[in-house]
Amino acid sequence: MSITASNINKTFGDYRALIDVNLEVPEGKLVSLLGPSGSGKTTLLRILAGLEFPDDDGGGSVSFHGVDVTRTTAGKRGVGFVFQHYALFRHMTVENNVSFGLRAKPARQRPDKAAIKARVRELLQLVQLDGLQQRYPSELSGGQRQRVALARALAVEPKVLLLDEPFGALDARVRKDLRWWLRKFQEEIGITTVFVTHDQEEALELADSVVVMNNARIEQVGDPQTVYDRPASPFVYEFLGDVNRIDGLGPAGVPLYIRPHEIRLCFAAEAPVARSARVLHLFAAGPTARVTLKLDGSDRPLTVDATREQVDDMALQPGDVVGVQWPGQIERAAPPVS
Amino acid sequence: MNSEAANQRTQAAPDPKPDKARRLSRRVIPGFGLSMGITITWLTLMVLIPLAAVFIRTSGMGWEEFWRAVTSRQVVASYKVTFGVSLLAAMTNAVFGFIVAWILTRYRFPMRKLVDALVDLPFALPTAVAGLALTALYAETGWLGQLFYPLGIETAYSRTGIFIALTFIGLPFVVRTVQPVLEDFDREVEEAAASLGAGRLRTFVSVVLPALVPALLTGFALAFARAVGEYGSVIFISGNMPMRTEITPLVIVKHLENYNYPHATAVACVMLVASFAMLLVVNLLQRWSESIGQARG
Amino acid sequence: MAGIITRASSPPPPAPATSARAATAEPAWIRWLLITIGVGFLVFFLLLPLVAIFHEAFKRGVALYFATFQDQYALHAIRMTLTVAAISVPLNLLFGLAAAWAITKFTFRGKSLLVTVLDLPFAVSPVIAGLMFVLIFSTTHGWLADPLRNADIQIIFALPGIALATVFITLPFIARELIPVMQAQGRDEEYAALTLGAGGWRTFLTVTLPNVKWGLFYGVVLCNARAMGEFGAVAVVSGNIKGRTSTMPLYIETLYFEYQSAAAFALASVLSLLAVATLALKNFIEWRAARARFKA
Numbered sequence: 012m013s014i015t016a017s018n019i020n021k022t023f024g025d026y027r028a029l030i031d032v033n034l035e036v037p038e039g040k041l042v043s044l045l046g047p048s049g050s051g052k053t054t055l056l057r058i059l060a061g062l063e064f065p066d067d068d069g070g071g072s073v074s075f076h077g078v079d080v081t082r083t084t085a086g087k088r089g090v091g092f093v094f095q096h097y098a099l100f101r102h103m104t105v106e107n108n109v110s111f112g113l114r115a116k117p118a119r120q121r122p123d124k125a126a127i128k129a130r131v132r133e134l135l136q137l138v139q140l141d142g143l144q145q146r147y148p149s150e151l152s153g154g155q156r157q158r159v160a161l162a163r164a165l166a167v168e169p170k171v172l173l174l175d176e177p178f179g180a181l182d183a184r185v186r187k188d189l190r191w192w193l194r195k196f197q198e199e200i201g202i203t204t205v206f207v208t209h210d211q212e213e214a215l216e217l218a219d220s221v222v223v224m225n226n227a228r229i230e231q232v233g234d235p236q237t238v239y240d241r242p243a244s245p246f247v248y249e250f251l252g253d254v255n256r257i258d259g260l261g262p263a264g265v266p267l268y269i270r271p272h273e274i275r276l277c278f279a280a281e282a283p284v285a286r287s288a289r290v291l292h293l294f295a296a297g298p299t300a301r302v303t304l305k306l307d308g309s310d311r312p313l314t315v316d317a318t319r320e321q322v323d324d325m326a327l328q329p330g331d332v333v334g335v336q337w338p339g340q341i342e343r344a345a346p347p348v349s
Numbered sequence: 350m351n352s353e354a355a356n357q358r359t360q361a362a363p364d365p366k367p368d369k370a371r372r373l374s375r376r377v378i379p380g381f382g383l384s385m386g387i388t389i390t391w392l393t394l395m396v397l398i399p400l401a402a403v404f405i406r407t408s409g410m411g412w413e414e415f416w417r418a419v420t421s422r423q424v425v426a427s428y429k430v431t432f433g434v435s436l437l438a439a440m441t442n443a444v445f446g447f448i449v450a451w452i453l454t455r456y457r458f459p460m461r462k463l464v465d466a467l468v469d470l471p472f473a474l475p476t477a478v479a480g481l482a483l484t485a486l487y488a489e490t491g492w493l494g495q496l497f498y499p500l501g502i503e504t505a506y507s508r509t510g511i512f513i514a515l516t517f518i519g520l521p522f523v524v525r526t527v528q529p530v531l532e533d534f535d536r537e538v539e540e541a542a543a544s545l546g547a548g549r550l551r552t553f554v555s556v557v558l559p560a561l562v563p564a565l566l567t568g569f570a571l572a573f574a575r576a577v578g579e580y581g582s583v584i585f586i587s588g589n590m591p592m593r594t595e596i597t598p599l600v601i602v603k604h605l606e607n608y609n610y611p612h613a614t615a616v617a618c619v620m621l622v623a624s625f626a627m628l629l630v631v632n633l634l635q636r637w638s639e640s641i642g643q644a645r646g
Numbered sequence: 647m648a649g650i651i652t653r654a655s656s657p658p659p660p661a662p663a664t665s666a667r668a669a670t671a672e673p674a675w676i677r678w679l680l681i682t683i684g685v686g687f688l689v690f691f692l693l694l695p696l697v698a699i700f701h702e703a704f705k706r707g708v709a710l711y712f713a714t715f716q717d718q719y720a721l722h723a724i725r726m727t728l729t730v731a732a733i734s735v736p737l738n739l740l741f742g743l744a745a746a747w748a749i750t751k752f753t754f755r756g757k758s759l760l761v762t763v764l765d766l767p768f769a770v771s772p773v774i775a776g777l778m779f780v781l782i783f784s785t786t787h788g789w790l791a792d793p794l795r796n797a798d799i800q801i802i803f804a805l806p807g808i809a810l811a812t813v814f815i816t817l818p819f820i821a822r823e824l825i826p827v828m829q830a831q832g833r834d835e836e837y838a839a840l841t842l843g844a845g846g847w848r849t850f851l852t853v854t855l856p857n858v859k860w861g862l863f864y865g866v867v868l869c870n871a872r873a874m875g876e877f878g879a880v881a882v883v884s885g886n887i888k889g890r891t892s893t894m895p896l897y898i899e900t901l902y903f904e905y906q907s908a909a910a911f912a913l914a915s916v917l918s919l920l921a922v923a924t925l926a927l928k929n930f931i932e933w934r935a936a937r938a939r940f941k942a
Contacts, residue, residue, distance in 0.1 A: 062377050062837050085377060085840045092841040098834035102856040111852075112842030149938070167842055378751045378836050379846030385752075387744035392763050395814055399778035400766065402789065406781050449684040458681050466929045470692050473868070473921035475875025476772075477895040478914040481902060482695035485702050485911070492694065517691050539670040549672055578771030581877035581895070585902065598773035598878065605777065605882060610787045617774045628769045632762065 020069030046224035091164030435576035438515035446523025476581030506588030519572030526568035563638035742820025776882025823865030
């Protein structure tokens with residue numbers, strides 16, 4: 012099921028959480044809402060779920076597969092929502108947590124007890140937790156709780172899966188494992204999925220499409236390669252990956268943004284077009300070497316990712332003066348902030 | 350819920366500004382109207398209207414009569430006893446309550462848990478029972494009275510007796526407001542002070558104490574407010590002698606027993622204003638205390 | 647003004663250093679001096695009175711103690727106290743649940759004002775609490791004197807007046823116990839239940855209520871203890887007519903001033919047991935909460 016949100020505005024008191032947000036999530040895709048804290052990403056997700064409503068006077072609407080659900084409450088939208096801290100019912104066993112949505116159905120639609128039990132089992136097998144039916148949430152690890160929350164959300168066969176910082180509360184190793192598991196899982200069942208994250212690596216590695224948000228607005232929407240390679244704004248540039256900002260080098264004096272691996276080093280005398288810079292620090296780990304330079308006429312340190320071979324060939328030492336150049340300097344200049 | 354929202358939308362459509370009713374219908378968690386309705390109705394019926402009755406009744410009597418009622422010699426003497434002894438009791442509780450909170454959070458000693466549990470006794474024990482027990486203890490023949498009377502200290506049927514009762518009922522307030530702050534207090538701050546060469550006393554006075562002052566004052570104000578309104582425990586032990594050991598609540602009761610409703614109401618009005626002023630002070634102190642807590646966190 | 651401040655039970659304090667004293671510990675003699683002062687203060691002001699009640703109650707023998715409960719006036723006072731509690735506790739339970747739900751699950755303007763009004767009964771002297779209801783319902787001097795006389799309804803100097811005054815005094819207790827617990831739970835579990843299609847009542851009964859059951863239970867027990875023990879407010883509205891409008895605390899006073907002190911202490915010992923049981927329950931619940939936190 013596709014999701015369309017248009018002209019969404021949301022204010023909390025005087026605070027504007029979302030300003031004129033428009034979003035399209037195609038059916039079956041895995042989309043991430045990426046941004047720093049306070050950018051409005053979680054508010055947008057909650058509006059999609061029906062846990063918040065857009066401002067009345069903003070004229071915003073949310074529709075699922077073309078059907079307007081703006082006024083529909085959370086329980087009737089058919090969304091599965093996984094909360095950042097899971098929000099498992101702590102006084103219920105895993106089995107009762109997962110079956111909650113089924114048991115809450117009106118009597119006529121409610122499956123019988125045996126069917127509920129079978130369904131819970133099936134779901135727990137899906138999330139690889141079969142056998143833990145009688146445990147309480149407090150007896151599970153973080154990763155297990157996460158998967159129970161997922162199974163619970165899926166029990167009511169939602170058309171859309173929404174996850175708020177799904178890996179935020181997990182430690183680094185579990186995080187990576189679960190990330191790949193979720194990607195595989197989503198592909199298998201093909202459910203339209205939106206997840207919120209502040210971790211750019213997570214968004215870029217996992218999502219079909221990344222929605223970058225900042226200050227209550229969407230900055231850019233695109234597939235991971237596009238948003239990384241062709242950021243639409245200085246914010247996206249700085250938020251996604253390492254970037255050098257060089258003041259006054261772009262057209263009309265706007266800053267120039269350039270990624271460390273895009274900069275080439277050469278001997279100062281060789282290339283007349285290059286700018287000269289002095290090496291401040293060198294560090295080589297694995298095949299790449301990170302070189303920190305001071306560019307003439309700039310106060311900010313410039314970082315460059317060079318190959319280790321190149322650093323060895325040039326016999327770079329701190330204090331050396333080198334030339335730096337980058338391709339397509341002019342079109343790399345960031346557009347002015349709107 | 351859903352159709353309700355839709356209804357209100359169409360009705361409110363001509364209205365350029367979003368009206369309240371429409372906003373309320375858009376709350377995600379259900380039950381706002383019901384729970385708020387019960388809460389407001391019950392508070393209005395049981396608290397606001399009865400309290401208003403005191404003020405409205407008072408406003409019905411002339412200023413001169415009111416003034417005469419609230420400044421008669423007997424009443425003024427009762428203010429002095431009530432507020433003076435309450436102040437002393439609250440100060441005593443501030444000192445000893447602080448020590449109790451300190452030893453409960455910082456030290457380990459036998460039966461600490463039991464001592465901790467005992468602190469709440471005045472919250473749970475009926476005031477009449479407390480008054481009865483204290484009188485038995487501190488009367489001339491009582492276990493403790495026997496110790497004090499030979500020294501010339503009349504512990505029962507005197508202002509000292511009132512002081513004992515008011516200290517009893519106000520005791521938990523200081524302990525229970527200071528204790529959580531002390532528990533949350535970051536020991537690293539003390540270690541920092543110690544590492545900078547401050548002695549233990551200096552660390553306490555210039556690092557620990559300032560952080561506890563708002564909680565201590567809040568507990569003091571709560572104990573004082575509670576003491577000023579107290580009735581049950583005092584009347585057993587005070588002897589109730591007009592001009593000497595008569596507290597203001599008892600003056601109100603005596604007026605009522607004489608069917609002197611206007612004077613009872615007038616004195617009650619003065620007490621209420623004092624209570625509200627203290628409630629305000631407590632709220633301000635708590636806000637201050639919270640802001641300090643946030644700054645530290 | 648919080649009458650009862652429930653705390654999360656305290657972590658055990660660090661063990662005192664044995665040989666080398668830590669930089670943030672006091673010398674042993676100061677430690678023990680403070681412990682002696684603090685514990686001594688509590689013994690004199692709290693423990694001894696409690697012991698004295700039982701001592702006085704049994705001083706003249708067990709037979710006399712139990713004879714107290716044969717007295718028809720005492721029995722009536724006990725019945726009266728139980729009735730008043732049975733009326734006021736359920737009313738305040740209903741109110742407490744509604745108020746805690748409204749205050750913790752929603753954001754609205756004027757919330758802090760509402761909480762202040764909720765705390766007002768803590769700030770008002772019990773005597774004034776009684777007076778308020780006399781001013782409204784007295785058949786001689788009250789606002790509603792005429793209609794009440796005409797309808798022959800007696801509120802003051804009767805059970806309804808006692809119940810009203812008790813409801814006022816105990817009004818904040820259950821709400822005040824529930825609010826911090828429900829605040830700590832947050833709203834996520836309710837949101838989760840709603841996204842899973844559960845309605846409001848189902849969410850309340852199967853998700854919210856089980857989570858706060860211990861806090862609720864303690865609130866009810868505390869409210870009950872206060873309802874049974876209220877003296878000042880009830881003294882003003884009841885008229886304290888032996889065998890008709892006397893409650894246990896009032897009858898204790900009557901007995902005491904009639905020089906039947908053993909009987910007064912016998913009745914007082916029952917209310918003291920109730921208080922001790924309430925405290926025990928409070929500590930049990932805090933111990934459970936601390937254990938649950940430790941497990942989680």
